Amino acid sequence: MHFCLTQDPDTWESIPAMNYCSECGAPVILKVPLGDNLPRYVCGRCHAIHYQNPKMVVGCIPEQGHEILLCRRAIDPRYGLWTLPAGFMENGETTAAAAAREAQEEANAQVDIGCLFSLFNLPHINQVYLIFHGRLLNADYAAGTESLEVRLFRETDIPWDQLAFPAIQHTLQHYYEDRRNGKLSFHMGDITAPMPAAGR
Numbered sequence: 001m002h003f004c005l006t007q008d009p010d011t012w013e014s015i016p017a018m019n020y021c022s023e024c025g026a027p028v029i030l031k032v033p034l035g036d037n038l039p040r041y042v043c044g045r046c047h048a049i050h051y052q053n054p055k056m057v058v059g060c061i062p063e064q065g066h067e068i069l070l071c072r073r074a075i076d077p078r079y080g081l082w083t084l085p086a087g088f089m090e091n092g093e094t095t096a097a098a099a100a101r102e103a104q105e106e107a108n109a110q111v112d113i114g115c116l117f118s119l120f121n122l123p124h125i126n127q128v129y130l131i132f133h134g135r136l137l138n139a140d141y142a143a144g145t146e147s148l149e150v151r152l153f154r155e156t157d158i159p160w161d162q163l164a165f166p167a168i169q170h171t172l173q174h175y176y177e178d179r180r181n182g183k184l185s186f187h188m189g190d191i192t193a194p195m196p197a198a199g200r
């Protein structure tokens with residue numbers, strides 16, 4: 001099999017590192033396969049091409065009246081900061097099922113997942129955030145293993161300077177703008193730079 005190398009390794013920064021082939025265990029090298037236009041990890045022994053694609057981070061805004069449920073992270077990154085229940089989608093599940101599962105795992109919360117509220121592309125870290133509306137079905141929520149605490153917040157109590165991720169910050173800003181305007185709509189955007197570090 002024939003390959004050519006690209007001339008600009010700077011464009012490879014967003015490719016997550018990979019050392020060994022998951023098919024046969026041999027070392028892999030980063031190359032642009034013939035007929036392709038992006039560098040891929042390619043096995044030097046079995047020639048498997050390991051394609052990498054963005055990950056979906058799926059979550060919801062669990063609503064109960066005028067309050068929403070936030071989780072304070074018990075894990076890195078952003079340990080100790082607040083976020084909506086959200087996490088990586090698993091193979092074999094739907095986006096709505098992923099959002100419900102994350103609410104269950106992080107907040108032991110039973111949530112009826114509604115319409116999609118926001119979509120944010122984060123190309124610099126190869127992620128796409130999808131956040132749904134969610135209706136909190138009861139008050140039996142409690143911190144899951146990945147949360148230090150979970151609690152309901154009114155808009156005036158949202159810890160804006162203690163939010164873990166820019167996609168969550170933007171989602172909540174749009175959410176409260178929409179509520180003030182009396183019309184909830186879908187929001188899509190791109191986040192291309194990391195948020196300045198928040199205090200812990």
Ligand SMILES: [Zn+2]
Pocket residue numbers: 021022023024025026043044045046047048
């Ligand atoms: Zn291999």
